[in-house]
Amino acid sequence: MRSAASSATIPEIDATQAPRADHCRQRRFAYFHINVIAKGRRFGRHIVMVNWANFVSQVFNGLALGALLALISSGLTIIYGTLGVLNLAHGAMFMLGGYAGYVAYTYTGSFIVAVAAGSLFVALVGILMERIIIRHFYDRPHEDQLLVTFGLGIVFVELARLVFGSQSQIVPAPPLFAGITSLGFMFYPTYRLAVVGIIAVALTVLFVVLYRTRIGMIVRAGIEDSVMVDALGINVYRVFMIVFGIGAMAAGFAGIVNAPVVSLTPGIGDDILVQTFVVVVIGGVGSFPGAVLGGLIAGEIISITSMFNPGYAYVMLFAAMTVVLVVRPYGLLGTKGRE
Amino acid sequence: MPKRRRYLIEMFTAAGLIVAPFILPHLGFAPNTVNRILVWGLFGIGFDILFGYCGLLSFGQSAFFGTGGFVAAYLLTRAGFPNVLLALVIGMIAAAAVSYLVGLVALRRTGIYFAMITVAIAEVFFFVEFNPLSAFTGGENGLPGVPMPSFNLGFATLRFSDGWSLYQFLAVCYFIGIVIALRIVRSPVGAILSAIRDNPLRAQAIGHNIHGYKLAAFVIAAAYAGFAGGLLGVLQAFMPPDAFTFETSGQLVMQTAIGGIGTLFGPLLGAAVWLFLQDFLQSALNLGAAWKLVLGTVFVLLVTFLRRGLIGGLKDLYELVAHPKKPAEPTEAASLSDFSAAAGSDAAAMVPHKRAADRGSGPILQASGLSKQYGGLRANSDINFTVNHGELRGIIGPNGAGKSTFFKMLTCEIPPTSGKILFEGRDITGKSVTDVCQLGLTKSYQVNQLFTELTVRQNLTVAVLADLRGKFRLDLFRDPESIPGLKEQVEQTLQLVRLAGRPDTKVSDLAYGEKRRLEIGLALATSPSLLLLDEPLAGMSPQERQETVKLLKSIGQGRTMIVIDHDMDALFELAERVTVLQEGRVLVEGTPDEIKANPAVQEAYLGGVLE
Numbered sequence: 001m002r003s004a005a006s007s008a009t010i011p012e013i014d015a016t017q018a019p020r021a022d023h024c025r026q027r028r029f030a031y032f033h034i035n036v037i038a039k040g041r042r043f044g045r046h047i048v049m050v051n052w053a054n055f056v057s058q059v060f061n062g063l064a065l066g067a068l069l070a071l072i073s074s075g076l077t078i079i080y081g082t083l084g085v086l087n088l089a090h091g092a093m094f095m096l097g098g099y100a101g102y103v104a105y106t107y108t109g110s111f112i113v114a115v116a117a118g119s120l121f122v123a124l125v126g127i128l129m130e131r132i133i134i135r136h137f138y139d140r141p142h143e144d145q146l147l148v149t150f151g152l153g154i155v156f157v158e159l160a161r162l163v164f165g166s167q168s169q170i171v172p173a174p175p176l177f178a179g180i181t182s183l184g185f186m187f188y189p190t191y192r193l194a195v196v197g198i199i200a201v202a203l204t205v206l207f208v209v210l211y212r213t214r215i216g217m218i219v220r221a222g223i224e225d226s227v228m229v230d231a232l233g234i235n236v237y238r239v240f241m242i243v244f245g246i247g248a249m250a251a252g253f254a255g256i257v258n259a260p261v262v263s264l265t266p267g268i269g270d271d272i273l274v275q276t277f278v279v280v281v282i283g284g285v286g287s288f289p290g291a292v293l294g295g296l297i298a299g300e301i302i303s304i305t306s307m308f309n310p311g312y313a314y315v316m317l318f319a320a321m322t323v324v325l326v327v328r329p330y331g332l333l334g335t336k337g338r339e
Numbered sequence: 340m341p342k343r344r345r346y347l348i349e350m351f352t353a354a355g356l357i358v359a360p361f362i363l364p365h366l367g368f369a370p371n372t373v374n375r376i377l378v379w380g381l382f383g384i385g386f387d388i389l390f391g392y393c394g395l396l397s398f399g400q401s402a403f404f405g406t407g408g409f410v411a412a413y414l415l416t417r418a419g420f421p422n423v424l425l426a427l428v429i430g431m432i433a434a435a436a437v438s439y440l441v442g443l444v445a446l447r448r449t450g451i452y453f454a455m456i457t458v459a460i461a462e463v464f465f466f467v468e469f470n471p472l473s474a475f476t477g478g479e480n481g482l483p484g485v486p487m488p489s490f491n492l493g494f495a496t497l498r499f500s501d502g503w504s505l506y507q508f509l510a511v512c513y514f515i516g517i518v519i520a521l522r523i524v525r526s527p528v529g530a531i532l533s534a535i536r537d538n539p540l541r542a543q544a545i546g547h548n549i550h551g552y553k554l555a556a557f558v559i560a561a562a563y564a565g566f567a568g569g570l571l572g573v574l575q576a577f578m579p580p581d582a583f584t585f586e587t588s589g590q591l592v593m594q595t596a597i598g599g600i601g602t603l604f605g606p607l608l609g610a611a612v613w614l615f616l617q618d619f620l621q622s623a624l625n626l627g628a629a630w631k632l633v634l635g636t637v638f639v640l641l642v643t644f645l646r647r648g649l650i651g652g653l654k655d656l657y658e659l660v661a662h663p664k665k666p667a668e669p670t671e672a673a674s675l676s677d678f679s680a681a682a683g684s685d686a687a688a689m690v691p692h693k694r695a696a697d698r699g700s701g702p703i704l705q706a707s708g709l710s711k712q713y714g715g716l717r718a719n720s721d722i723n724f725t726v727n728h729g730e731l732r733g734i735i736g737p738n739g740a741g742k743s744t745f746f747k748m749l750t751c752e753i754p755p756t757s758g759k760i761l762f763e764g765r766d767i768t769g770k771s772v773t774d775v776c777q778l779g780l781t782k783s784y785q786v787n788q789l790f791t792e793l794t795v796r797q798n799l800t801v802a803v804l805a806d807l808r809g810k811f812r813l814d815l816f817r818d819p820e821s822i823p824g825l826k827e828q829v830e831q832t833l834q835l836v837r838l839a840g841r842p843d844t845k846v847s848d849l850a851y852g853e854k855r856r857l858e859i860g861l862a863l864a865t866s867p868s869l870l871l872l873d874e875p876l877a878g879m880s881p882q883e884r885q886e887t888v889k890l891l892k893s894i895g896q897g898r899t900m901i902v903i904d905h906d907m908d909a910l911f912e913l914a915e916r917v918t919v920l921q922e923g924r925v926l927v928e929g930t931p932d933e934i935k936a937n938p939a940v941q942e943a944y945l946g947g948v949l950e
Contacts, residue, residue, distance in 0.1 A: 086451040133643065142450050143396045144646060147596050150398075150589065151639035158632035166628070270585060274462045277455035285452065311470020318463040321456070322444050329447055 053186040058307045059300065064192050064261070066299020067199035068254050072272060073279040073291035074206055075250030081223035081286030082243045085134055085145045089153035091273030093248045097122045097255025098264045099160055102171050111174035115256050122252025123245045125156075130244035135237070153273075161266040168263035171256070191260055198257055203292060206250065210288060219243055223286050275302070278317050282324045284334020293332060352517055352604075356510040360503050370502035371574075372618060376610045377509040378570045383595050383606020384520045385563025390592075391601030392524055393556040394536030395449070398588050399457030400564050402441065402464040405583035407434035407565020409468065412482040412578035413475055423488035427569040434565025435558050442557040446550060449539070458585065465583040482578040509570060513607075516563065520603050522816045523559065527804050530819065532556055534801040537790040544750070544788070545865050546776035546805035555813060593638050599650030608649055702761075703728045703869050703899050704749070704780075709758035711744050711923075718744040719923045722758070726869070732901045733914030733931075737943060741923040742903045743785060746873050749901075750782050751775045762869065777810050782871035783862040785903075787854050789846045795857055796829060796842040802864035803828045828864065835894060836860035837886075852883045856890070863894060870894070872902045876909055884909055911935065919943065 076090045087093075101118030105111065129152065137145045172178070173191035181190045210216040218239055222229045230236045255269070262268065275298060283294025301320055305313040324332060363373055382404060390396050411430030414420035445456045468476050476482065488508055490497040499508040523529055534542045535549050543549050572578035581587065590613070591606070598609030613634060620630035645652045706724040710717070719741045726732050736742050747753045749760060751772045760768045767775050775781075790798050803825055808814070819825060833839040836856040846854065859875055875891065876884045888909045891902065895913075904910050910917065911931035919926040919934060921943045927934065934940055 080451070086454070133639070136643065140646070143390070143394070144642060146396055146398075146451065146454055147592065148639060148642045150592065151635055151642060154589070154635035155632060155639060158629065158635055162629055162632060271462075274458055274585070278459050281452065281455055281459070309470070311466055314463050314466040315471075318459055321459060325444060325447050325456070 054307060055304075056183075057186055057188060058303045060188060060192065060196075062300035062303030063296070064195045064199075064299070065303060066296035067196050067203070068258055068295075069272075069275055069279050069298050070292040070295025071199050071202055071206075071254045072251050073276045073283065073295050074203065074288055075247035075254075076276050077280050077283070077286055077291045078210070078219065078223070078288060079244055079247035080280075082219055082226065083130075083134070083138070083240050084142075084226070085137065085149070086142070087244075087247070088146055088149040088273070089129070089156060090149075090248075090251055090276060091269030091271075092153040092156035093122050093126065093251035093269070094255040094258075094272050095160060095264070095266060095269035096125060096156060097252025098171070098259045098268065099164060099169070099255075100252065101256030101259055102164075102169050102264055105171050111171070114171060114259075115253065118256030118259075119249045119253040122255070123249035125252075126248025127241055127245040129248075130241050134244065135240075138240075153269075157266050157269070164264075164266065166266060168265045170263045171259035173260035195257060195261065199254070202250070202253055202257075206246075207288070209246070215239070215242065275317070278321050280331075281321050282331060284331025287331065287333045287335070290331055290333035348521060349518055353514060356514055359510075360506055367619070368615065369618070370506060372614050374502075374506055374509050374574050376607065376614055377506070377513045378567050378574055379591070379594060379610035379614070380604075380607030381509075381513050381516045381570065382564055382567035383591060383598075383610065384516050384603055385560035385567075386591055386595055387601065387603055387606055388520060388523060388532070388563075389556050389560035390595065391603075391605070392529060392536060393532040393553060394539075395446075395553060395556065396454050396592070397445075397457040397557075397560070398454050398585070398592060399441075399445075399459075399461030400560065400591050401583050401585065401587035402457075402461040403434040403438050403561035403564035404568040404571070404587055404591075405464060405468060405580075406437050406568065407431050407561075408568025408572050408578050408582050409476050409482065410434070410565075411569030412485045412572040415486055415572075416482050416484045417475070423486060423573060424490075427566055427573070430569040431562050431566040434568065435562040438558050438561030439554070441561075442554045446553050446557060458588075461583070461585065461588055465585075468580060468583050476580070477578075479580055481580045482572070483576070485572040485576050485578055487573060487576070505574065509574070512566070512570060516566075517603060519816075520563075524603065525819070526815050526817050527808060527819050527822065528552065528555065528813065528815050530797060530801050531804060533793060533797070534790045537792050538788055541784075541788040541790065541861070542801070544752070544772050544776060545781065545802045545861060546773055546810055547801075548773055548811040551811040555815075559815075593634075595648075597638060597641055597648055599648030599652075602648070602650045605648050605650050612649070700728055702726065703730075703763055704901075705761040706749065707759050707761075709745070709748055709760065710756045711741070711748060711753065712756040717923050719748065719755075722920075722923075722925055724918065724925065726899060726901060728899055729897075730899055731895045731913060731915050733910040733917040734901060734903045734920060735905070735907060735910060735917060735934075736920035736926070739922075740920040742920055743873060744923075745920065746782055746871050746901075746903065749871060750780060773810050776805065776865055776867070779866075779868035780871070781862045781865050781867045782873055783859045783875060785873040785877060787858045789854060789857055789861065791846045794843050794845055795838050795849070796833070798846060798857060799829045799832050799860055799864045800825065802861045803832070806865045828866070832860050832864045835863060835890075837890065852879055852887075855879065856887070859891075859894070867898070869899045869901070872900060872904075874904050875902065876904050876906050888913055 072090070072094055075093075076087060079090075080086050097118040100121035101114035104117030105114035108114070133148060133152065134145070137148055173194075177191040177194040179190050180187045181193060208216075210219060218229060218234055219242075222236065222239055222243070226236055229239070279291060279294040279298045281294075282297060283290025283292070297320065298317060301316050302313045305316040328334075359373065360370075364370075382400070386397070386400055407427075407430035409430075410433040411426040414426040414429060415423060420426050441457075441460050445453055445460060448456065469478055473479075487501075487505065488499050499505045524532075531542065531547055531552050534547070535552060539549050568582055571582060594609030594613050595606045596609070597612055598605030598607065616634055616637075617630050620626045620633055626633065641648065647655070702725045704724070704726045706722060709719055709722040709724070711719040722745060724745075734742055734745070744753070748755045748758075751760075751767060751770050751774075754769055758768070759766060762775070762778060762780050765778070767778065767780070790801060793801070800819065804819075804822075806828070807822055807825055830839070833842055836859055838853060838856060838860065841849075841853075846857065849857065855875065855878070859872065862870055862872075872891070876887055879887060884906060891900070891913055894900070902910060902913060911934070914931060916929065917931055917934045918928045919937075919940050926939055926943060927937050929937070
């Protein structure tokens with residue numbers, strides 16, 4: 001019993017301390033079981049012993065994953081809410097943030113510069129994408145928008161593969177958050193705790209921007225009724241561009257913040273995208289609070305189920321989504337009218 | 340389509356499949372590539388019915404491709420099942436059965452929600468295949484050793500092995516698949532699916548159970564996917580686990596979009612382009628893994644600039660060459676000339692036929708105490724309203740009087756907050772708009788709700804089908820022409836709304852006045868015993884109004900109608916009795932002359948008249 005528990009928690013700590021370990025280290029992460037299965041498919045029937053410390057550690061893992069999903073989903077949902085475009089390249093934005101940060105880190109060695117570079121680069125990509133391509137799709141059917149963003153996502157992923165190769169890359173955690181923290185009854189990687197804090201700050205900033213600034217008010221009005229906003233003499237296209245930039249930036253920021261936890265591969269965003277969809281369906285499309293709530297719920301479901309059997313994590317996630325769809329078809333915090 | 344040209348597409352397909360092995364090798368296609376193209380093409384036929392015809396973009400088709408494939412492969416390898424074809428069919432049935440359950444959840448929503456839910460569901464299948472079911476599916480190893488098909492004909496045994504030999508088997512499968520698909524899209528169900536794609540709300544309002552039809556399209560798509568999945572296992576002699584991946588669904592979507600959506604052959608062409616370029620870029624140009632980048636870029640460019648794919652582009656090019664002159668812009672004059680042309684038509688010929696028995700005197704519609712509350716706003720309060728059989732009732736009222744809300748409650752588009760509606764003595768409160776239409780009550784909309792991508796005739800056909808076939812029927816292989824009365828009813832409606840002159844024009848090419856008449860025609864084609872018209876004259880020129888009033892008079896013969904309009908002269912000329920609504924209440928009711936003389940009405944409209 002005791003040895004089983006330690007085998008599940010200790011290696012994670014190794015990984016954070018020894019960031020240059022080979023990419024096989026991924027499989028040790030209880031945190032991202034799901035991604036590991038999807039990419040490596042090496043996971044057999046891996047059943048972790050259930051005990052108190054393990055449970056708490058999984059709850060923390062769920063919180064970290066949930067916060068991450070909440071931030072990414074917020075980006076997706078405000079873009080959809082305002083522009084009416086579901087960005088299937090959003091997962092690729094997450095990936096690009098990680099790689100842009102990785103490049104910046106390689107040159108400067110500063111994690112803060114990496115985070116700034118990752119988020120700003122993706123914001124720029126988002127703005128360019130909106131200006132050059134998405135803009136011509138506002139008047140076209142939803143399906144066309146899905147197709148073009150899906151194609152763009154593939155282009156981004158393949159570009160990253162061309163430049164960086166398929167080998168995974170690692171950005172180490174900043175020295176301040178390196179190592180492990182004792183929570184009294186268990187040890188936990190410090191950076192994993194820091195992720196929750198960093199994302200909470202980012203979500204707060206996003207909240208302040210959306211709910212306490214003029215541009216945020218326009219964005220929220222645009223989510224309600226973009227035609228009306230246009231009629232009031234506000235240049236909605238400029239707002240759309242800014243929103244797309246902010247939404248993409250949220251994903252890019254999450255991408256680089258997550259890079260010390262899970263090593264970067266070009267396909268890292270694919271699974272995140274799917275999880276984000278579930279989050280948005282659970283929370284309600286176009287709802288920022290819904291994305292946060294949905295993200296936390298999804299994160300915990302994935303983590304806690306993974307403790308028993310990672311193979312069922314998605315099944316449980318899907319079951320939760322089905323229950324929500326049956327009981328509240330427009331999501332927990334969504335409203336009717338947005339389709 | 341004339342009878343002799345009927346099977347032209349089928350014949351060309353057969354010819355193409357027969358000559359392909361003699362031509363394609365010279366173009367650099369390996370037999371194995373051609374076989375894979377056929378499998379993807381077959382997979383895509385179902386997807387095209389779902390997306391191209393019904394408008395449902397699913398990113399989760401891999402779930403059914405994998406299900407069908409693994410069920411067939413399991414039967415053929417581990418279960419020792421001897422008959423390849425039977426195993427493929429069982430796989431197909433399994434995929435269809437699973438998709439029925441998935442569809443019940445996924446089809447609760449449409450549009451992007453549907454796309455997101457299908458992605459999520461497909462991911463679940465992927466994980467289930469890898470973990471809980473890995474004992475059956477081989478997990479990450481897949482199922483090797485899937486046998487090639489062979490048929491014992493008694494006197495000889497037909498064996499299909501690699502390459503062009505297997506091609507024969509796959510080509511026959513593809514051919515049968517395309518023949519079935521062509522039957523489906525030409526059937527009444529096919530017409531209804533297109534209508535659902537164009538305007539689901541109206542398809543519902545004219546009496547089709549759109550949820551049932553969408554589910555049918557979803558299951559059909561899954562059946563094709565399941566069969567194709569089984570063929571993939573046969574083709575590779577191995578069932579690969581990546582059949583279940585998101586990449587599979589994505590590749591299918593991209594191939595279909597590249598080839599052309601809504602063409603049935605688009606997926607085949609798209610697969611040919613995709614697989615050929617993949618081979619070409621990888622081997623001939625030595626691009627290695629970058630082939631996908633090139634294809635992704637090509638895809639983005641195609642979606643941006645050639646939205647109907649290669650086949651759509653070729654069609655447009657053909658149109659440009661064959662008919663270089665653009666059709667004349669629709670004008671009001673053209674619209675008006677239809678009236679004189681059709682003046683002699685026998686309008687009274689078309690009466691609500693199947694409900695003739697319960698026509699009689701007395702009230703056809705009784706609404707009592709009808710109220711509708713939107714938050715703090717009372718749109719309708721306590722309306723009591725009765726219309727008798729054969730009556731032509733007018734409703735007027737200033738803007739915001741609650742006229743349209745009242746109509747929406749009568750047709751059950753929105754439920755009343757309180758009150759009761761009796762139609763032909765039956766309580767219809769809380770029923771669905773589809774059921775109410777099937778009972779014989781429907782309306783024409785204030786803002787046109789047409790099937791814009793279909794022709795005038797197709798629009799009316801879809802409406803008549805609801806009347807003749809009921810709200811749901813899976814006559815997937817029926818020739819619409821074999822439905823008794825269909826053609827006649829469509830022709831009569833065309834005559835009645837003066838559109839007999841241009842039945843094969845696409846709705847988007849019609850003049851405004853013509854669209855308004857088609858709007859009425861759609862409601863009329865369901866042969867309602869009570870027809871509600873919401874501002875039928877809105878936006879028309881004075882001359883068009885005059886003609887349309889005449890038209891409405893002829894329609895009104897032998898049926899009960901309620902008309903809302905702001906044109907009082909027209910309404911007073913038309914209606915036998917008029918109800919005035921003001922601020923959500925019935926102000927007064929009476930003959931046109933009584934209404935004209937009523938001081939309360941004058942006050943409502945003119946803000947009071949000083950004596």
